[in-house]
Amino acid sequence: MNAFVAIVRRDLLLAVRRKSEVLTALFFFIIVVSLFPLGIGPEPALLRKIAPGILWVAALLATMLGLSRLFAPDHADGTLEQMALSPTPLGLLIAGKIAAHWITAGLPLVLLAPVLGIQFDLDTDALGILVLALLLGTPLLSLIGAIGAALTLGVRGGGVLLSLLVLPLYVPTLIFGAGAVEMHISGLSAAGHLSLLAALLAVAAFFAPWATTAALRIALE
């Protein structure tokens, strides 16, 4: 567990030293979300209806931006090989890296989403559900995305390929995440969607680091 904490701290420290990378993804999120009203029109009723979908799709895309850098710098300078050689299980270290990715790429989105939701005229309760859904969903995005990042490590055209591999796998997260907020807006209980999201998170938290580790070992061969 110490190794896990150490990796998380190391990656967070690296992220703080290179703030621009994290901030770029965040501003990308803000800009993409702000573009939709400009394209669709400022009518509040329409915006309220499409807000959950737009915020979620923008969150998927913003998470994707950071994914290609999840393992690439460590692969380039040989750190990843040292991790694979270390006596600590590689899966644990990888889980730490994924956790750090979520803290730098996912958590800020969760915190920003209510502010952007106000732009779309969502009420307070809906904003709460949105935050809760993103809180459950963004770790899921990091976990699934890590598998894709490991598979495309050092591959020609890795960035575009990564989105091709990962985005179809994001479909359930998008449906349940945006669905939770929509259920609430239409006056139904969002509990079912949130429970499913939590269930997916539990499954992914167990299997994704394992699959990522297997993919990384292949890349390191």
Place this chain on the structure above:
Amino acid sequence: MSNKIIHWFKYASPQSFYPLAGKMIPWFWALAAVFTVIGLWISFFEAPTDVTQGEGYRIIFIHVPAAWMSMFLYCVMAAWAGIGLSLNTRLSSMMAQAIAPTGALMAFLSLWTGAFWGKPMWGAWWVWDARLTSALVLFFLYIGFLALQAAIDDPRRADKAGAILALVGVVNVPIIYWSVKWWNTLHQGASVSLMKAPTMATTMLWGMLIMSLAFWMYALALVLMRVRAIILEREALTDWVKNLPEVKGNAQ
């Protein structure tokens, strides 16, 4: 009796599988041709005209087998990829690689014929029905697998990376299917219930089953042909390939 046991694992080696596949291919082509003729005969001349859908429904005899095969082939591909990953057998990974284009073709066919069917029946080329949407995602998964394999030059790494992707995909396919289904019932747009006509005429069912067999045999023949090509490509430097009559003939 003991000397009659077939050593199946013998055929795990590309060298012994190559001639076996060569022998099987004409049979599968022949079966595919026979089933296609019978299936098309039933679907055009035997199957009755549908009460509600008229003659247009007959595309079902292409559409449903293509959709079934696209799902079935993904599972088979993932199974071969998994065997290749765990047992490190070369041929299994080659099989997975050979199945992927045919599977993608079937997925595309099912979407394409679905659009042709949808236009006269529902008045739209495309509706966001659960079945259609999950078929589309399945097609994306195939494309992802093909793209990943194409992007990695080292065949062994391509095999293993593809195997992990196929396995992750096969775990996700049911999740995607159910999520899309719930999403659809939540939204309930155009109320589409294509297969709900509860009693399908027996001849129609037979036509569909025989056409499925035809598609299956076609897929087998094509996959075996492709796997033979992959074997030749990957084993090009070995002596047994160089001594094959067809390879020798071309070299001279």
